[in-house]
Amino acid sequence: MEPEEFRQAAHALVDWVADFRLRVGELPVRSRVVPGEVASALPAAPPEAPEDFTAFLADLDRVIVPGITHVQHPGHFAWFPANASLASVLGDIAAAGLGALGLSWQSAPALTELEQVVCDWARQLCGLSDRWQGTITDGASTATLVALLAAREKVTGGSGRAGGLQAEDRPLTVYCSADAHSSVPKAALLAGYGSDNLRLVPVTRPGRAMDVQALEAALAADVAGGRRPAAVVATAGTTATTAFDPLAEVCEVASRYGAWVHVDAAMAGSAMLLPEQRPLFEGIEGAWSLCWNPHKWLGSVLETSLFYVKHPEDLVNVMATDPSYLRSARDGSVVQYRDWGLPLGRRFRALRLWGLLRLEGAEAIRARLRRDLANARRLEGLVREAADWEVVAPVSLQTVCVRHVPAGLAGPALEQHTQAWCEAVNLSGVGHVTAALLDGSWMVRVSIGAEPTQWEHVERLWRRMQEEAAREA
Amino acid sequence: MEPEEFRQAAHALVDWVADFRLRVGELPVRSRVVPGEVASALPAAPPEAPEDFTAFLADLDRVIVPGITHVQHPGHFAWFPANASLASVLGDIAAAGLGALGLSWQSAPALTELEQVVCDWARQLCGLSDRWQGTITDGASTATLVALLAAREKVTGGSGRAGGLQAEDRPLTVYCSADAHSSVPKAALLAGYGSDNLRLVPVTRPGRAMDVQALEAALAADVAGGRRPAAVVATAGTTATTAFDPLAEVCEVASRYGAWVHVDAAMAGSAMLLPEQRPLFEGIEGAWSLCWNPHKWLGSVLETSLFYVKHPEDLVNVMATDPSYLRSARDGSVVQYRDWGLPLGRRFRALRLWGLLRLEGAEAIRARLRRDLANARRLEGLVREAADWEVVAPVSLQTVCVRHVPAGLAGPALEQHTQAWCEAVNLSGVGHVTAALLDGSWMVRVSIGAEPTQWEHVERLWRRMQEEAAREA
Numbered sequence: 026m027e028p029e030e031f032r033q034a035a036h037a038l039v040d041w042v043a044d045f046r047l048r049v050g051e052l053p054v055r056s057r058v059v060p061g062e063v064a065s066a067l068p069a070a071p072p073e074a075p076e077d078f079t080a081f082l083a084d085l086d087r088v089i090v091p092g093i094t095h096v097q098h099p100g101h102f103a104w105f106p107a108n109a110s111l112a113s114v115l116g117d118i119a120a121a122g123l124g125a126l127g128l129s130w131q132s133a134p135a136l137t138e139l140e141q142v143v144c145d146w147a148r149q150l151c152g153l154s155d156r157w158q159g160t161i162t163d164g165a166s167t168a169t170l171v172a173l174l175a176a177r178e179k180v181t182g183g184s185g186r187a188g189g190l191q192a193e194d195r196p197l198t199v200y201c202s203a204d205a206h207s208s209v210p211k212a213a214l215l216a217g218y219g220s221d222n223l224r225l226v227p228v229t230r231p232g233r234a235m236d237v238q239a240l241e242a243a244l245a246a247d248v249a250g251g252r253r254p255a256a257v258v259a260t261a262g263t264t265a266t267t268a269f270d271p272l273a274e275v276c277e278v279a280s281r282y283g284a285w286v287h288v289d290a291a292m293a294g295s296a297m298l299l300p301e302q303r304p305l306f307e308g309i310e311g312a313w314s315l316c317w318n319p320h321k322w323l324g325s326v327l328e329t330s331l332f333y334v335k336h337p338e339d340l341v342n343v344m345a346t347d348p349s350y351l352r353s354a355r356d357g358s359v360v361q362y363r364d365w366g367l368p369l370g371r372r373f374r375a376l377r378l379w380g381l382l383r384l385e386g387a388e389a390i391r392a393r394l395r396r397d398l399a400n401a402r403r404l405e406g407l408v409r410e411a412a413d414w415e416v417v418a419p420v421s422l423q424t425v426c427v428r429h430v431p432a433g434l435a436g437p438a439l440e441q442h443t444q445a446w447c448e449a450v451n452l453s454g455v456g457h458v459t460a461a462l463l464d465g466s467w468m469v470r471v472s473i474g475a476e477p478t479q480w481e482h483v484e485r486l487w488r489r490m491q492e493e494a495a496r497e498a
Numbered sequence: 499m500e501p502e503e504f505r506q507a508a509h510a511l512v513d514w515v516a517d518f519r520l521r522v523g524e525l526p527v528r529s530r531v532v533p534g535e536v537a538s539a540l541p542a543a544p545p546e547a548p549e550d551f552t553a554f555l556a557d558l559d560r561v562i563v564p565g566i567t568h569v570q571h572p573g574h575f576a577w578f579p580a581n582a583s584l585a586s587v588l589g590d591i592a593a594a595g596l597g598a599l600g601l602s603w604q605s606a607p608a609l610t611e612l613e614q615v616v617c618d619w620a621r622q623l624c625g626l627s628d629r630w631q632g633t634i635t636d637g638a639s640t641a642t643l644v645a646l647l648a649a650r651e652k653v654t655g656g657s658g659r660a661g662g663l664q665a666e667d668r669p670l671t672v673y674c675s676a677d678a679h680s681s682v683p684k685a686a687l688l689a690g691y692g693s694d695n696l697r698l699v700p701v702t703r704p705g706r707a708m709d710v711q712a713l714e715a716a717l718a719a720d721v722a723g724g725r726r727p728a729a730v731v732a733t734a735g736t737t738a739t740t741a742f743d744p745l746a747e748v749c750e751v752a753s754r755y756g757a758w759v760h761v762d763a764a765m766a767g768s769a770m771l772l773p774e775q776r777p778l779f780e781g782i783e784g785a786w787s788l789c790w791n792p793h794k795w796l797g798s799v800l801e802t803s804l805f806y807v808k809h810p811e812d813l814v815n816v817m818a819t820d821p822s823y824l825r826s827a828r829d830g831s832v833v834q835y836r837d838w839g840l841p842l843g844r845r846f847r848a849l850r851l852w853g854l855l856r857l858e859g860a861e862a863i864r865a866r867l868r869r870d871l872a873n874a875r876r877l878e879g880l881v882r883e884a885a886d887w888e889v890v891a892p893v894s895l896q897t898v899c900v901r902h903v904p905a906g907l908a909g910p911a912l913e914q915h916t917q918a919w920c921e922a923v924n925l926s927g928v929g930h931v932t933a934a935l936l937d938g939s940w941m942v943r944v945s946i947g948a949e950p951t952q953w954e955h956v957e958r959l960w961r962r963m964q965e966e967a968a969r970e971a
Contacts, residue, residue, distance in 0.1 A: 026857060031584035032516035034857075038588055039508035042595030043501040056607050060832045063611035071619035075859035078588070081852075085592060089849075092608025097597045104605070104823065107843075109597030111504035115511055115551070117594040119558060121799050122515030124570045124582030132577070134529050135565025138536035146544035163636060163801075164841045174688055189692025190663035191670065197662075207819035208842055215647055215816070215840070217690035219662025264823060320843075326594050327845035328636075328801075343688070346680035349935035350577065350737060350943065354921075359533045367688070367840075368637045369681055370580075370793075372800035376562075379554075384499060384507075386548035448827075462822035470823065 034078040039118075041082060045090070046097065046111065050477065053454030054100045056092055063092040099477040100456040102486060105264075105292045106397075106423075106474030110324035116380025117326045120373035127371035129351045130359035137360055140375040143382065147319065147331055150387055151297035154310055157333040160365045161374040165291035166208035168316035168332040169258060171340065171366050173199065173216040175314070176256035176285035178343045190217045197255040198222045198247045200279075202235035202270055204263040206289060222252065232419055233268035235259065237278060244282045254284040261306055261317075262293025265461050265470070266418035266426050269293070273308025280311065288315035291330070295322040296422055298391050302398075305421065313339075319378055322397070322423070322474045323390065326377045332366070340365045397423045397474040400483045404471065407487055413494075417468045425471045426463070429494040442497055443467040449493035456486035507551040512591075514555060518563070519570065519584065523950065526927030527573045529565055536565040572950040573929040575959060578737075578765045579870075579896075579947030583797035589853025590799045593846035600844035602824045603832035610833055613848040616855065620792065620804055623860055624770035627783055630806040633838045634847040638764035639681035641789035641805040642731060644813065644839050646672060646689040648787070649729035649758035651816045663690045670728040671695045671720045673752075675708035675743055677736040679762060695725065705892055706741035708732065710751060717755045727757040734779055734790075735766020738934050738943070739891035739899050742766070746781025753784065761788035764803070768795040769895055771864050775871075778894065786812070792851055795870070795896070795947045796863065799850045805839070813838045870896045870947040873956045877944060880960060886967075890941045898944045899936070902967040915970055916940040922966035929959035 066088045096107040125133040144159030162168050178186065180197060190197070199213045203225040213223045224243045227236045244254050257279040259270040272288060279286045288309055294317020296302040309315060314334045319325040334340060337360075345364040363369045382390075401423040408414045408427050418426040434442055447460040447469045459470045469490075473483060539561045569580040598606040617632030635641050651659065653670060663670070672686045676698040686696045697716045700709045717727050730752040732743040745761060752759045761782055767790020769775040782788060787807045792798040807813060810833075818837035836842045855863075874896045881887045881900050891899040907915055920933040920942045932943045942963075946956060 026584040026588075028516040028519040028584065031519070031588065032513060034588055035512035035515070035584075035591065036509060038591055039512055039595075040505060042508070042591070043505035045595060046501040046504070056604070058607045060603070060607070060828055061611070063608045064615050067612070067615050069618075071623055071855050072859050073861045075862060076856045078857060081588070081856055085596075089592075089596065089608045089612070092611065093596060093598045093606045094604065096599045096605075104599070104601060107597070107599040109594060111499040111501065111508075111595075114591075114594040114597075115499075115504065115507055115554070118508065118511055118515070118587075118591050119562075121582060121587040121590040122512075122518060122584075123558075123562065123566060124580070124587075124799070125566045126569045126577070126580040126800065128577060130533070131529070131567065132569075133566045134531045134533070135536045135562045138534070138565065139540070139562070142537050142540050145542075150544055164843055166842050167840055170840060177690075186687055186693055188669070188694050189687075190690040191666050191692060191695070193664050196664045207821040211817070211819050214659055214662075217650075217663040219664060220659055221661050222664070264821070326597070327599065327843065344684070346684050348680040348737070349940075350932045352933075355533055367640055367643060369639050370637055370800065382544050383549045383554055384551060386545050388546050389548060459823045460825075467822075 037078065037082060041085065049095050049097050050099050052095055052098065054095050054098045054457035055451050055454065056094045058092050063088055094457065096475065099475055099479065099482040100486065101475040102471045102473060103457040103459045105472050106322040107320065107327065108322065108324040108476040109326045110381055110385065110476055112384035113325045113377045113381040115384065116376035116378070120376040123373060125373045127373065128363065128369060129353060129361055131353040131355055133373070136373045136375065137362060139379060140362065141360060143375045143378045144331060146382055147378065148333065152303055153333070156335045158337055159331050159333040160362050162330045162332045162366055163328040164330045165289055165316050165318055166212065167367060168330055169208055169287060169289060170212040170215055171332065172285065172287035172314045173212045173256055175339050175343050177216055179285060179339055180253060180255040180283065183342060196222045196252045198224060198252045199256050200224045200226055200240060200243060200254065201258040202226050202228050202260060204228050204233050204265055204268060205258060205260050206264050206291065209258045209289065228268065233263065233266050235270035235275060237271055237274040240275065241278045244278065248282065254282045256285040256287060258287045258289055261288055261290035262422065264292070265463055267293060267421040267424045268418070269305050269421060271308070272306060273311065276308050276311030286312040288312045290315060290317040292318065292321045293422055294318065295394060298387065299394055322394065323381070324385065324476060325381050329374060329377050337365060393476070400480050401425050401473045403480065404473070404483050404487060411491070417463060423473045426468050427471065428468045431498045440467050443469060445497040446490065446494040449497060450489055453489055453493070455489055510551065510555060514558065522568050522570050523572050525568055525571065527568050527571045527930035528924045528927065529567045531565050536561055567930065569948065572948055572952065572955040573959065574948040575944045575946060576930040576932045578945050579795045580793065580800065581795065581797040581949040582799045583854055583858065583949055585857035586798045586850045586854040588857065589849035589851070593849040596846060598846045600846065601836065601842060602826060602834055604826040604828055609846045609848065610835060612852060613835065614833060616848045616851045617804060619855055620851065621806065625776055626806070629808045631810055632804050632806040633835050635803045635805045635839055636801040637803045638762055638789050638791055639685065640840060641803055642681050642760060642762060643685040643688055644805065645758065645760035645787045646685045646729055648812050648816050650689055652758060652812055653726060653728040653756065656815060669695045669725045671697060671725045672729050673697045673699055673713060673716060673727065674731040675699050675701050675733060677701050677706050677738055677741060678731060678733050679737050679764065682731045682762065701741065706736065706739050708743035708748060710744055710747040713748065714751045717751065721755065727755045729758040729760060731760045731762055734761055734763035735895065737765070738936055740766060740894040740897045742778050742894060745779060746784065749781050749784030759785040761785045763788060763790040765791065765794045766895055767791065768867060771860065772867055795867065797854050797858065797949060802847060802850050810838060866949070873953050874898050874946045876953065877946070877956050877960060884964070890936060896946045899941050900944065901941045904971045913940050916942060918970040919963065919967040922970060923962055926962055926966070928962055
């Protein structure tokens with residue numbers, strides 16, 4: 026496509042984007058399409074001739090927008106905030122337009138160095154020491170996998186490379202809390218540890234943090250049994266209830282056993298920007314690696330996950346390749362991010378975060394995060410005061426976990442009731458919340474923090490929750 | 499950022515992008531910055547207050563553009579074409595603006611179903627049977643890793659999950675040609691096979707395809723030695739010389755040994771769109787998985803790699819998770835792409851390819867690919883006719899591998915000469931080519947196929963190559 030044709034189309038498109046963001050609050054939050062509806066609205070065969078841009082734009086309205094559950098909607102309280110701030114969108118447009126190719130430092134020095142700069146900006150904002158060096162991965166699942174692969178090789182002194190894990194006679198073990206994200210067991214299996222060697226450490230009640238005594242007991246038992254602890258994944262803000270594992274204690278225990286500690290702060294990491302919340306992360310400096318996702322609460326466009334390590338050589342030892350066609354005179358004096366993770370090539374990821382931080386500024390971002398925390402505390406207060414309603418987990422940050430327990434309702438009937446009123450809220454279109462299991466019982470998570478969500482939206486959701494729960498009871 | 503502020507900034511930005519694409523041909527292709535230059539041009543600390551968008555835009559010109567090696571430049575002949583067609587950029591802008599969150603089908607049905615549709619469109623364009631089902635990964639490195647992880651579990655009947663690879667008493671082995679991409683050995687090591695169990699099968703000369711007799715001998719020797727062949731990675735278009743492994747024969751031999759065959763067609767896959775080139779891929783239907791990158795030659799914005807399998811359950815068996823907070827009434831009747839690969843969440847990747855295919859149309863894309871093939875053949879002819887110049891590998895597609903061998907020059911002096919004239923061309927700014935090792939000797943790859951590259955640009959590069967080679971000789 027020629028630049029002048031793009032210019033014309035792109036002006037129309039960015040107007041469309043602005044208009045979409047202005048009206049998204051009037052759309053149902055959860056998509057109402059049924060399986061196959063989107064696919065069947067599109068031609069089965071690819072176009073031979075070019076189509077006009079107006080047809081493309083019309084299909085965004087006709088097919089795509091109704092087919093999306095709108096996480097940019099003020100009524101989005103499901104899963105986690107997934108803010109694609111328009112400041113970050115601007116950075117992403119620049120990235121696509123520039124079309125830079127991150128293969129090596131030489132292929133796009135600015136892509137590498139801006140990634141270093143914004144990772145360091147984020148480090149400073151989080152109050153992390155300058156011992157940490159960061160990179161941008163696509164998500165926390167990848168970061169955890171990379172950490173567990175690096176731990177595997179670190180603990181075996183790299184010996185695992187020659188024979189692979191197949192040559193190890195003393196099984197390597199991995200530990201996380203029973204409330205850790207599903208990506209942690211997945212990463213342990215993919216990295217070849219095996220489910221027999223994964224320990225799901227019990228959590229305390231009601232805080233649901235990793236029980237450090239149980240961790241220590243598991244480590245001791247494994248060592249006594251001839252196994253080798255390789256890694257502990259600690260969670261700072263679990264998905265279900267935003268519980269925080271006690272990082273200082275976990276790091277202390279793990280380091281005595283020589284295990285790599287990875288901190289998964291995917292959703293909650295943004296709270297490190299708030300000095301008053303920083304104590305939740307106490308002890309994080311003792312970890313070997315940590316990850317958090319600015320593409321969640323902070324406001325960056327997706328696939329912007331920050332992964333920090335103190336010793337990049339632990340990644341380079343495992344991930345480095347040196348094909349002749351990528352060598353340059355600069356090698357040795359520059360960072361090659363391809364040696365820090367799985368992919369070789371990368372797009373200009375840093376621009377999304379650069380746009381966000383520069384065009385919003387840290388002060389305004391912190392104010393937004395504090396708004397969400399205040400809204401969560403306010404909702405928590407209303408739920409606690411309401412008859413038949415329970416807050417089922419401590420409210421650490423912006424997620425409020427609730428249950429409606431009408432007198433006399435228990436067991437399977439209560440489980441059914443919880444799922445029914447949750448679904449009714451979601452069908453209403455005015456808000457979207459998530460049902461999740463806690464110790465085998467359903468509860469409903471209200472995750473506050475979509476960029477446009479003000480108190481009035483939380484209040485409207487709460488009214489609807491009460492109405493639907495009363496109707497379903 | 500409010501939509502109206504975005505609207506104003508985004509109009510300025512898309513004009514900037516259009517202007518950048520109009521003038522990129524006047525910039526030096528290879529960035530001239532030195533290590534640290536970009537980072538030192540930026541503030542060391544993050545901004546507290548929001549900055550004006552004009553400052554952001556000015557920094558794109560001041561810091562970012564000079565810090566990029568311009569692969570959208572008509573003089574880009576390095577590595578591989580990395581076309582971010584402006585048609586694809588439009589799709590990417592829509593993706594960022596919509597801010598959809600791909601966690602499950604329910605979180606964004608259109609994100610999942612459009613990915614199914616465009617993967618199927620691409621399948622049809624490639625002349626692949628409808629037995630193949632596709633997904634979009636970030637790149638070929640990830641696709642190869644996923645294939646080797648799936649092969650590991652497939653061959654062990656999933657038993658590897660319980661004890662991990664640590665429980666395997668008969669080592670699993672992996673095979674690729676000695677010319678396979680560096681990501682293949684990397685993936686084999688990350689998947690835990692171990693370098694002792696990776697076989698680099700010799701290539702034939704001069705074609706540099708995998709020697710199938712040598713593959714068969716290696717497979718037989720491993721089985722005789724008590725090892726279990728798990729996977730063969732065949733390359734369709736190697737990075738160095740665009741050599742094609744004989745897919746039909748590789749698949750036939752591998753299937754006799756029960757090994758998973760993955761085809762890495764990262765760069766060359768686009769050629770499947772051309773019926774007259776399709777014979778190069780003969781036998782691809784016999785593979786278990788295949789990958790090619792529309793973000794290379796075809797024109798899609800980066801991190802758009804197509805990964806096809808015939809039996810998605812082989813991925814789901816290894817990659818699936820089922821956290822309660824992602825369950826919905828639709829489960830079981832829809833595709834959950836998180837179960838096909840490493841990441842949980844994904845952005846709206848399909849829009850980049852949808853934009854490209856709809857706004858360019860297949861016919862125009864094929865015409866552009868044919869233009870590049872014709873330019874490569876024309877350059878090959880000139881090089882073959884020129885005194886002291888050699889074409890050092892068969893020209894399968896759009897990459898011409900050359901060496902300048904002045905009379906009397908050999909050994910280390912020739913190596914130095916090759917690197918010297920290559921570097922001189924790259925310093926000139928008018929073109930950018932890649933030096934690479936072939937059997938331990940340096941040669942220079944001219945990879946033709948940047949979107950704006952016409953014959954005149956190839957001709958200008960060839961003149962410069964001759965001038966610099968003469969000057970350095």
